[in-house]
Amino acid sequence: LRSAVREVYRLASKGGDTADVYHAALCEAVDNIKSAVPDFSVFCPLLYKYDCTNIKTALKCVLRGESSEGLLFSCGTVSPEKIVAGAESSSFEGLPPHMNKAAGEALAQYRKTGEVRCIDLILDSACFADMREDADRGGVELICKTVTLRADGVNLMTSQRLASQKLPAEVAASLMKRAFVPGGDIPLSAFLAADGGCADADTVAAKVPAGSASASAVRLAAKQKSFSEAEKVIDEAVLSLANGYRFKPFGPEVAVRYLLIREAEMTNCRIIEAGMKGGRADEMRGRLRRAYV
Numbered sequence: 001l002r003s004a005v006r007e008v009y010r011l012a013s014k015g016g017d018t019a020d021v022y023h024a025a026l027c028e029a030v031d032n033i034k035s036a037v038p039d040f041s042v043f044c045p046l047l048y049k050y051d052c053t054n055i056k057t058a059l060k061c062v063l064r065g066e067s068s069e070g071l072l073f074s075c076g077t078v079s080p081e082k083i084v085a086g087a088e089s090s091s092f093e094g095l096p097p098h099m100n101k102a103a104g105e106a107l108a109q110y111r112k113t114g115e116v117r118c119i120d121l122i123l124d125s126a127c128f129a130d131m132r133e134d135a136d137r138g139g140v141e142l143i144c145k146t147v148t149l150r151a152d153g154v155n156l157m158t159s160q161r162l163a164s165q166k167l168p169a170e171v172a173a174s175l176m177k178r179a180f181v182p183g184g185d186i187p188l189s190a191f192l193a194a195d196g197g198c199a200d201a202d203t204v205a206a207k208v209p210a211g212s213a214s215a216s217a218v219r220l221a222a223k224q225k226s227f228s229e230a231e232k233v234i235d236e237a238v239l240s241l242a243n244g245y246r247f248k249p250f251g252p253e254v255a256v257r258y259l260l261i262r263e264a265e266m267t268n269c270r271i272i273e274a275g276m277k278g279g280r281a282d283e284m285r286g287r288l289r290r291a292y293v
Contacts, residue, residue: 001273022266023073029262030075033255042138042252045131045147046259048096050076051083052127055095055103056119058087063110096134102126121178128154132183140252145213145241146260151184152214153234156221159191159198160230169196185212213241228287235289239264264289 002021005011009025030047034040050073058080061068068087072080078095086092092103106122109115128151135147158179162172176198180188190207193199201222208215217237221230242260245253268288275284 001269001276005269022269023075026262026266027075029259033259037252037255041134042140043143043255043259044077044096045135045138045143046256047075047077048099048127048131048134051078051095052099052123054078054080054083055087055092055099056123058084059103059107059110059119060116062087096127096130098126098129098133099123124154124179125181128181128183138252140256142241142245142253142256146238146256147183148185148213149217149234149238149241151181152186152208152212152218153221153231153237154181155184155186155188155191156201156204156218156234157227157230159204160201161227163198163200167197169193172197185209185214186218232287232289235264235267239290 005021005025009028011021011024011028033043037043054072054076057071058068061071068080068084072083074080076083082094086095086103090104090107092100094100095103102122102125106119109118109122128147131147132151135144159176162175162179165172167175173192173196176191177188180191186204186208190204191199193203205219205222208218214237217234220237221233224230224233239260242253242257245251245257248254271284271287278284
C-alpha cells in the first residue's frame with residue numbers, strides 16, 4: 001500500500017516505505033497549491049487544524065519532558081520547528097491570533113489545574129475561531145461552507161459522545177460548554193437538553209437553521225448507529241460540497257477541492273492499513289470515504 005502511494009504520487013524521495021509516505025503525499029499537495037496560487041493565505045483556514053494539533057503535541061511533550069521529533073505535521077501554516085521553540089519558551093508569536101493567545105492560556109490553565117484535557121479544549125476552540133475569521137476574510141464560499149460543516153460536525157460528535165457516557169447532567173452540560181467550538185451554524189443551546197445534560201441527536205438535528213450548509217449532513221449523521229459512521233457522513237458531506245466545483249476550470253475552488261480530495265485519499269490509506277493489521281476487512285470498507293477524482 002505504501003509503495004503504491006509512493007508510486008502514484010511520485011514520492012520516490014519522500015517518505016520511503018514508512019507510514020510517513022501518507023504525510024509526504026499531503027505535504028506535496030500543499031506545496032503544489034503554494035506554487036500555483038497568487039495568495040496562499042486564502043487557503044490557510046484549511047490547514048489550521050494541523051497547526052492546532054502540532055501546538056497541542058508540542059505543549060504536552062514539553063510538559064512531560066519528552067521530544068516531539070517525528071510527531072508533528074509539516075503541512076501547517078507555521079513550521080514545526082517554530083511551534084516547538086514556542087512551546088519550549090512559552091512564547092507563541094507567529095501563530096494565528098486566537099491560537100496564539102490560547103496556547104498561553106492553555107499552558108497557564110494546565111499549570112494551575114493539572115488537567116491535560118484543558119489544552120485540547122482551549123486550543124480546539126481557538127483553532128475554529130481562526131478558521132472562521134480567516135475563511136470569512138478570504139471570501140471563498142467553498143472554504144466558508146467547509147469550516148461551517150466541520151464545526152457543526154465536531155460539536156455534534158462531542159455532544160453525542162458526552163451523552164453516551166451517562167455523565168451527571170450538570171457535568172455533561174459543563175463539558176459541552178467547554179468543548180463547543182465556534183464557526184458553525186448550530187448554536188451551543190441546540191446541544192444542551194432543556195432539563196440538563198446534552199440533547200439527543202434528533203433534537204440537535206431539528207434545530208439546524210434552515211438553509212445551512214450543515215443541514216442535510218447533520219441530520220443524516222444524527223441517524224447513524226456509531227460515531228465512526230457519523231464522522232464519515234460529515235467528511236463525505238465536505239467532499240460533496242467540493243464536488244460541485246468538479247468541472248470548474250479556474251478559481252480557488254479548484255485548489256480547495258484538490259486538497260480536500262488528497263486529505264480524504266490519505267485518510268482512506270490509513271484506514272486500509274489499519275484494516276490490514278487488524279484483519280477486519282468488512283469494517284474497513286465501511287469506513288472508507290468516497291473521494292473520487
